[in-house]
Amino acid sequence: MADETEKPIKRKRGENLVKHQFKKGVSGNPAGRTPQPQEVKDRAALYSLDGVERIKWLMDNSKNEMVQYKCAELLVSLQVSKAAQKIDVDVDVKHHVSDIMARAAAARQALQGTIIEATALPSPDNNDTLQ
DSSP states (O other): OOTOOOOOOOOTTGGGGGSSSSOOTOOOOOOOOOOOHHHHHHHHHHHHHHHHHHHHHHHHHHHHHHHHHHHHHHHHHHHSSSSSSOOOOOOOEEEEOHHHHHHHHHHHHHTTTTTOOOOOOOOOOOOOOOO
């Protein structure tokens, strides 16, 4: 039998967790997400087209219907946004498409270990403003 002089423990449920709860209006990660190194971004850009082609091949050729479905779902998700987003676009174009393509080719060759020289084609309006 319990001793009559013992006092029962009276604690509010979860009282000890209050100090660990999120504080309203305070970020849990004030520094934000750690940025990816440029090398990782470059390699991802290099292989992204191959990845999309592989997904398309699996969607067309896999014998597993779930794989086909997941591949189709992924390809659609690349084109259809999941939620409305506000996007501010600066339409002041300062580069010609040929300049961008030449830079992309040079970056791809550099990542593959074979460096080639890339030259920009003249713009149709003869107004090259490569920056």
